[in-house]
Amino acid sequence: xxxxxxxxxxxxxxxxxxxxxxxxxxxxxxxxxxxxxxxxxxxxxxxxxxxxxxxxxxxxxxxxxxxxxxxxxxxxxxxxxxxxxxxxxxxxxxxxxxxxxxxxxxxxxxxxxxxxxxxxxxxxxxxxxxxxxxxxxxxxxxxxxxxxxxxxxxxx
Amino acid sequence: xxxxxxxxxxxxxxxxxxxxxxxxxxxxxxxxxxxxxxxxxxxxxxxxxxxxxxxxxxxxxxxxxxxxxxxxxxxxxxxxxxxxxxxxxxxxxxxxxxxxxxxxxxxxxxxxxxxxxxxxxxxxxxxxxxxxxxxxxxxxxxxxxxxxxxxxxxxxxxxxxxxxxxxxxxxxxxxxxxxxxxxxxxxxxxxxxxxxxxxxxxxxxxxxxxxxxxxxxxxxxxxxxxxxxxxxxxxxxxxxxxxxxxxxxxxxxxxxxxxxxxxxxxxxxxxxxxxxxxxxxxxxxxxxxxxxxxxxxxxxxxxxxxxxxxxxxxxxxxxxxxxxxxxxxxxxxxxxxxxxxxxxxxxxxxxxxxxxxxxxxxxxxxxxxxxxxxxxxxxxxxxxxxxxxxxxxxxxxxxxxxxxxxxxxxxxxxxxxxxxxxxxxxxxxxxxxxxxxxxxxxxxxxxxxxxxxxxxxxxxxxxxxxxxxxxxxxxxxxxxxxxxxxxxxxxxxxxxxxxxxxxxxxxxxxxxxxxxxxxxxxxxxxxxxxxxxxxxxxxxxxxxxxxxxxx
Numbered sequence: 253x254x255x256x257x258x259x260x261x262x263x264x265x266x267x268x269x270x271x272x273x274x275x276x277x278x279x280x281x282x283x284x285x286x287x288x289x290x291x292x293x294x295x296x297x298x299x300x301x302x303x304x305x306x307x308x309x310x311x312x313x314x315x316x317x318x319x320x321x322x323x324x325x326x327x328x329x330x331x332x333x334x335x336x337x338x339x340x341x342x343x344x345x346x347x348x349x350x351x352x353x354x355x356x357x358x359x360x361x362x363x364x365x366x367x368x369x370x371x372x373x374x375x376x377x378x379x380x381x382x383x384x385x386x387x388x389x390x391x392x393x394x395x396x397x398x399x400x401x402x403x404x405x406x407x408x
Numbered sequence: 409x410x411x412x413x414x415x416x417x418x419x420x421x422x423x424x425x426x427x428x429x430x431x432x433x434x435x436x437x438x439x440x441x442x443x444x445x446x447x448x449x450x451x452x453x454x455x456x457x458x459x460x461x462x463x464x465x466x467x468x469x470x471x472x473x474x475x476x477x478x479x480x481x482x483x484x485x486x487x488x489x490x491x492x493x494x495x496x497x498x499x500x501x502x503x504x505x506x507x508x509x510x511x512x513x514x515x516x517x518x519x520x521x522x523x524x525x526x527x528x529x530x531x532x533x534x535x536x537x538x539x540x541x542x543x544x545x546x547x548x549x550x551x552x553x554x555x556x557x558x559x560x561x562x563x564x565x566x567x568x569x570x571x572x573x574x575x576x577x578x579x580x581x582x583x584x585x586x587x588x589x590x591x592x593x594x595x596x597x598x599x600x601x602x603x604x605x606x607x608x609x610x611x612x613x614x615x616x617x618x619x620x621x622x623x624x625x626x627x628x629x630x631x632x633x634x635x636x637x638x639x640x641x642x643x644x645x646x647x648x649x650x651x652x653x654x655x656x657x658x659x660x661x662x663x664x665x666x667x668x669x670x671x672x673x674x675x676x677x678x679x680x681x682x683x684x685x686x687x688x689x690x691x692x693x694x695x696x697x698x699x700x701x702x703x704x705x706x707x708x709x710x711x712x713x714x715x716x717x718x719x720x721x722x723x724x725x726x727x728x729x730x731x732x733x734x735x736x737x738x739x740x741x742x743x744x745x746x747x748x749x750x751x752x753x754x755x756x757x758x759x760x761x762x763x764x765x766x767x768x769x770x771x772x773x774x775x776x777x778x779x780x781x782x783x784x785x786x787x788x789x790x791x792x793x794x795x796x797x798x799x800x801x802x803x804x805x806x807x808x809x810x811x812x813x814x815x816x817x818x819x820x821x822x823x824x825x826x827x828x829x830x831x832x833x834x835x836x837x838x839x840x841x842x843x844x845x846x847x848x849x850x851x852x853x854x855x856x857x858x859x860x861x862x863x864x865x866x867x868x869x870x871x872x873x874x875x876x877x878x879x880x881x882x883x884x885x886x887x888x889x890x891x892x893x894x895x896x897x898x899x900x901x902x903x904x905x906x907x908x909x910x911x912x913x914x915x916x917x918x919x920x921x922x923x924x925x926x927x928x929x930x931x932x933x934x935x936x937x938x939x940x941x942x943x944x945x946x947x948x949x950x951x952x953x954x955x956x957x958x959x
Contacts, residue, residue, distance in 0.1 A: 273721035278663070278932075303427050312723040313704035315663050321585070331625035332820060332856040333782035335870055361874060362625035364664070365430045365858075366782030367476025367789060378433040 273299055275308055278318060286317035310330040322356035326399060337369040338384025345387055346372075349401040352386030374399055421486035421507055424549065426479060428471040428635050428666050430628075436479035436496070440468065442497055445479075451797070462486060463507055470636020472549040474536060475628075475789040476782075482549070483507075487518050491530045494688045499525055506766070507514035524661040524867050535805045536787045541768070541776050543756040544749065545792045548636040556678035559639035565684055566760040567942035568646050571691045578693025582650040584754060587762035588774030593619060593710070593747030594822065594851040595930075596773075597842040599754075602744065605734040606652040614654040617738065618645050618746045619715060620668065623707040624823025625874070627854030629778040630748040634661065634668035637676035637752070642698060644751035646689065647758070649696045652744050659697040659718055659748075663705050673700055675758040703910060707878035711929050712737075712745045714880065725882050726929035730915055749778055772841040784810045785858030793838070800834035802856055814859035817947075822851025824871040825934025827941030828864065847941040849934075864946040865953050867937050868895045875935035886932025889923035893939065901953050909954035917943055 257397065280291050287310050296306040310316045328346060330339055346357055365371055366392045368380025374397055391401050425440045443466055450461075472480040477493030488506050495503065504550040506521040533540075544550070551558040559565070571580050585600025606614060618641060622630040633641060645657045659676075661669050676698050679685045687695045706724045708714045712733050714724040719738060737743025753775070757765045765775045779802070782788045784931040786808035793802060803809065803819060810816050818828040827848030829836055836842050843850045858867065876890035893916060900912045920943075927933045943950065 271719065271721040274718065275702070275721075278702065278704065281529070309721065309723055315703075315704050315705035330824075332871070333626050333788075336783050336856065336858055336862045336867065340866070340870075359880075361623070362627075362666075363630040364631060365475070366628070366780070367430060367434050367474075367478065368434065368627060369782065373433075380434070392502070 269303075270299060270301060272305065273301065273406050274313070277306075277310055286320050323354045325356045325358060325365040325373075326373055327360050327363070329363040329365070329369070329371050329373075330359045331364075331366065331369075333362075333366035334369040334371060339370040340384070342370050342372065342382060342386075342390065345384075345390060346401075349391065349403070351387065351402065352397065352400045356401065386401060410894065414676050420462035422484040424467050424469045424472070424482040424484065424603050426470070426472040427468050427547065428475075429631065429665075430475040431472070431478035431480055432667070434478040439479045439481060439500065440466070442500045444555060446501060450504060450508040464507060464652050468554070469550060470546075470548050470553045471542075471632045471790055473789045473791065474530060474787060476618070476905040477530060477608050478788065483768055488522065488525060488946075491532060492525065492528045492793065493723050495525070495528050495531055499528060514736070518661045518748040522766060525592060529857070532680065534787070534808075536789070536791070536808065539797075539801070539806050540791050541794045542792050543760055543765070543776050544640070544753045544778060545637075545790070546756065547640065548632065551637065553636050553638055554674055556639060556675065556682060556823070559675075559712045561944070563759070564637075564639045564755070565643050565646075565690075567755040568643050568650075568684075569692075570758070571692055572690065572694055573651055573840070577651045577653060578786060579606065579911075580647060580758075583762045584651070585759060587757045588766040588769065588772070589750065589757060590752055590773070590840065591747060592749035592753065592777065592852065593706070594825075594849065595747065596850070597656075599746065599750055602734065602746070602787055603652050605732075606654075606742050608745040609735060610675055612653075613740060614652060615738045615743040616645055616649045616654045616657045616906070617715065617743060618657070618748050618751050619710065619832045620657045620659055620665070620748045621703050621715060621718075622748070623662060623710050624825075624854045625851055625860065626780065626782050627823060627852050628780045629790060630852050631665050631668050632780075633748055633778070634665065634754045635671055636786065638668075638672045639679065640755055641672070641748055642675055642685075643696060643750045644678055644754040646684070646696055646743060646956060647703065647754050647888050650694055652742075654744065655695050655697070658701055658738070660701045660703060660709075660715055660719060662709075664789050665854060669700065669702055706880075707874075708880045708929070708931050711931060713747065714929070716743065723880070726931075728928060749754040749853070762791065768794045768796075769837045770837050771841055773841070777836075777838060777850075779853040779855055781807045781857070783856035784816065784862075785813050785857040786811050787799065796839060798835050798837055799829055799855075802838065803834065807857070810859055812858065814861060816857055817860045817862065818858045818864065820856040820858055820867070820938070821854075822849035822934075822937070823854050824874050825849070825937055827937050828858070828945060847937075848943060849937070863953065864942050864949050865897065865901065868942050869894065871938050872897065872935060875931060877904070879931060879935075883926075883932065885923045885926040886928065886935070889919060889927070890932065893919060893936070897939075903954055909951050912954065913943070913947075913950055941945055 292306050296303045371380035427436050481492045483579040486507050494911050502521045502524045547562045553564050582601045590596040701719050709718045709724040711726045714726040719722045732743050733743040776792050777795050778792045780790050816831045818830050840850050872894050879886045881887045896916050920939050923937040
């Protein structure tokens with residue numbers, strides 16, 4: 253841990269303070285991918301805050317992960333513009349058909365690319381204007397983009 | 409010889425490539441690279457043949473507005489002049505061939521190239537472009553947001569210097585007051601009055617905070633400003649700081665806007681390097697520094713007291729007001745909190761003239777408003793229009809109405825804490841009071857058009873689930889109330905429970921009214937707005953949904 257501490261230490265130039273907590277957590281997560289117990293304890297020590305304060309903040313904000321991320325993410329937009337253009341159907345389909353462990357489905361409140369609704373991001377790549385009324389077409393398009401989907405939620 | 413540079417002086421043809429978030433996700437970077445590569449090739453061919461041709465400038469710009477048709481490319485001058493959406497690589501090649509052609513080349517090949525481009529060409533006479541009134545967005549889509557020189561050349565920071573040299577802080581506050589500007593984040597509180605309150609506090613130091621925690625689904629106006637013209641926001645923040653006697657500013661941006669964060673960070677660095685931020689701003693006797701804070705994903709942090717908690721590194725829990733942030737805000741010091749759009753409007757207002765700005769508008773809603781249009785609409789994107797125009801003009805003319813096969817049922821305004829304006833009420837003017845009278849809210853300006861195939865109760869339930877998951881959990885009416893309402897609505901849609909739909913609806917209405925009146929902050933108070941508003945306007949849809957499944 254000592255080595256990693258040094259690595260993390262260099263991230264915060266200047267004097268520490270309670271108001272740097274969120275920023276420091278963001279940097280640690282950026283580096284590690286998520287916030288494990290050791291990192292949280294280190295942050296508490298670094299900023300001279302109680303562990304409960306640090307865990308409290310880390311658990312309050314959506315951005316902070318308390319579990320390791322999957323290798324791939326499918327971020328499905330569930331903003332108002334997307335849901336009125338078929339975002340609910342997509343969600344249902346993905347819930348039923350996507351169940352491969354190295355993919356993580358995350359629902360986003362709004363990705364702000366409303367002109368391409370309904371849309372999702374596969375590892376950061378936008379797939380927009382999906383024909384959500386046509387399950388087969390959606391499946392072909394997403395499979396073509398590398399997302400493993402099963403037919404009708406059952407293993408073929 | 410074709411000069412293929414990024415900042416050429418007076419090129420024959422200027423290619424403005426939109427690199428805002430929406431266009432980026434639609435492939436703008438690849439388009440830019442294709443353009444550059446095409447230019448390089450044409451250049452070397454031409455140099456080899458010793459021919460003369462047009463000089464080209466490729467400029468990276470912010471939002472070009474019509475986000476639904478991206479990636480967007482504007483061509484200023486030359487035979488292919490116009491705005492294009494989603495050009496294919498072949499079409500880009502045609503465009504470059506057209507622009508690089510020796511001016512002596514026959515008109516026939518021009519015609520052929522123009523014809524291949526035609527399907528992607530967006531008519532500049534479209535109401536979407538013609539009926540806008542860009543004051544705040546004046547430079548958006550024209551300047552490179554990553555170059556302070558571009559902003560300076562466009563006149564940014566001139567109003568700040570004018571204030572510092574020719575006006576007292578009180579005079580600046582009076583000008584803002586006279587313009588009639590109201591808080592653009594949603595509450596619509598008169599900006600001049602808010603500034604006066606902070607200035608009247610005796611305590612020092614004071615802070616100014618730009619609220620860029622734009623969390624309403626369907627709202628992306630502030631992101632557009634921050635990404636496309638970040639120096640305008642910084643100028644507004646500096647002017648506000650001078651006007652209220654503050655020496656520190658904070659820009660708080662949500663984590664979901666990485667491009668806005670990167671561009672603001674760069675803009676702050678450039679402004680510091682040019683002496684526009686620091687101990688003596690532009691060499692004058694006014695010191696001001698700006699820090700950037702990135703949120704960590706919590707809708708409630710758009711509420712000003714929760715925002716303060718987040719900046720201080722705490723959980724984003726709102727607290728009851730008073731005391732207002734104007735008296736005790738950041739670290740218990742007097743703090744002015746304005747929305748990004750409000751602050752960015754200030755330099756535009758001072759340049760345009762406060763009286764001229766106040767002459768635009770309707771009732772107590774003066775000036776222009778930036779709006780984002782999305783949902784069941786043909787021309788979605790970001791627009792700036794005079795307040796007072798009708799929602800019909802905005803949606804049916806500027807937005808070109810619903811796509812084929814759909815009809816407009818309603819427009820959701822004010823996000824998950826706003827409401828719905830029914831299609832029959834589309835003549836309602838864009839005006840804070842007129843929207844409130846219809847039981848909705850103008851809010852921050854995100855408008856989502858709802859087509860006739862969408863169920864209003866389902867949409868309301870979706871919004872309530874969002875609010876329930878975003879509730880900070882501090883007060884019981886919001887934490888327990890929103891969740892119970894979600895359950896009751898789910899039961900209603902499953903048939904209304906044992907005592908029927910009418911009883912269930914009455915129960916929902918009673919609880920919603922209680923949550924709205926007893927919650928601590930705007931999240932819980934507003935969460936029930938779409939529900940109560942739609943129970944008035946679309947009640948039959950609720951009972952129909954229950955009856956459909958009833959035994």
